Amino acid sequence: MISEDAVDSGLEMIWSSLPKRGSKPPSGSVDLEKWFSPKVVSQLSRLRQSIEAIPGGPTERFFKTCFSAVVSRVGLTDPTVPVPVRIDTDRKSLTKNQRKQRKQWLVDRSTADVFGLFELFVAENFERLKLLSEQCTAPKAAVFEDARTAPGDCLVDLVISSPPYGSAQKYIRSSSLNLQWLGMARSGLRDLERQSIGREHFSHSERVEIDSPLPSSKALLNKIGKVNPLRRHIATTFLIEMRDALSRTCSRLKSRGHLVLIVGNNTVCGHTFDTQNYLTEICEMLGLELQLRLEDHIRSRGLITKRHSTAGLISKETILLFKKTP
Numbered sequence: 001m002i003s004e005d006a007v008d009s010g011l012e013m014i015w016s017s018l019p020k021r022g023s024k025p026p027s028g029s030v031d032l033e034k035w036f037s038p039k040v041v042s043q044l045s046r047l048r049q050s051i052e053a054i055p056g057g058p059t060e061r062f063f064k065t066c067f068s069a070v071v072s073r074v075g076l077t078d079p080t081v082p083v084p085v086r087i088d089t090d091r092k093s094l095t096k097n098q099r100k101q102r103k104q105w106l107v108d109r110s111t112a113d114v115f116g117l118f119e120l121f122v123a124e125n126f127e128r129l130k131l132l133s134e135q136c137t138a139p140k141a142a143v144f145e146d147a148r149t150a151p152g153d154c155l156v157d158l159v160i161s162s163p164p165y166g167s168a169q170k171y172i173r174s175s176s177l178n179l180q181w182l183g184m185a186r187s188g189l190r191d192l193e194r195q196s197i198g199r200e201h202f203s204h205s206e207r208v209e210i211d212s213p214l215p216s217s218k219a220l221l222n223k224i225g226k227v228n229p230l231r232r233h234i235a236t237t238f239l240i241e242m243r244d245a246l247s248r249t250c251s252r253l254k255s256r257g258h259l260v261l262i263v264g265n266n267t268v269c270g271h272t273f274d275t276q277n278y279l280t281e282i283c284e285m286l287g288l289e290l291q292l293r294l295e296d297h298i299r300s301r302g303l304i305t306k307r308h309s310t311a312g313l314i315s316k317e318t319i320l321l322f323k324k325t326p
């Protein structure tokens, strides 16, 4: 947990070492200068250089998280689409109000005050951390790259996770602009995507024969495979990788500890992919007991792509509470 003093002195350091001019944005597969106005590119680049000077550790990660939130707010990207798509004010299907709103977004985002937004997000996020420390005594947080290989061996009382959807969200593409601004995508996004559970891209050499860890999923996977073998491979890989992630999670839970999962079903090749039941089965195989199941209706998070009609809309999420049996 970071202290208020650490945040204050970090901010002081950032503002006092802010360079007068921005350098070129970090390299990667995206041309960042096409996705942000020149004024915003310059401010982001100055801020980024200044944050880089903060010594590595929790405070630096906190500032980088806030920086990434600013990036999401100031790109010339349509905020209603999860992956980066330019704001289009001319689309024929837009109503008069939608057109007006998009024009306003373009103005706001081209002229954004990056430094002011950064201060605001730092303050808001620090308030959230303070709330957490009011609710838990001495909360500790760890940052790791992959849930399946999370380091450490101390046991915890509670894990809350919103794991990836099975092949319904393009997580790495959605955050590609943020990843590049953070300097995490210099050699492209492919390696990051390979670590991402629920990914959709597999080269031919990666598409080897694999088997689902869940007998109850096999009939559906066979049906999917008849329509689209790649979709079957994606869905099977998802179940295998979620089993590995949940296995690691479960091994870190104390006896009688709890796991909360927020999960949504989706549709694959026109069939309901019952992620919540599959993950429940995996958890039960790992020695967890389902205690409670709640449903939450959400605004649609369907994919806006040509596959939309077969990928389906996600209209509700389920909150599952498990207890580790002694």
Ligand SMILES: C[S@@+](CC[C@H](N)C(=O)[O-])C[C@H]1O[C@@H](n2cnc3c(N)ncnc32)[C@H](O)[C@@H]1O
Residues within 6 Å of the ligand: 145, 146, 147, 148, 162, 163, 164, 165, 171, 172, 195, 196, 197, 198
């Ligand atoms: C349903 S989203 C949850 C987002 C989260 N609630 C948030 O606000 O950031 C699932 C998240 O899991 C992440 N993810 C995918 N593969 C992962 C892995 N191997 N280890 C850890 N996280 C992963 C995705 O990038 C995505 O951000």
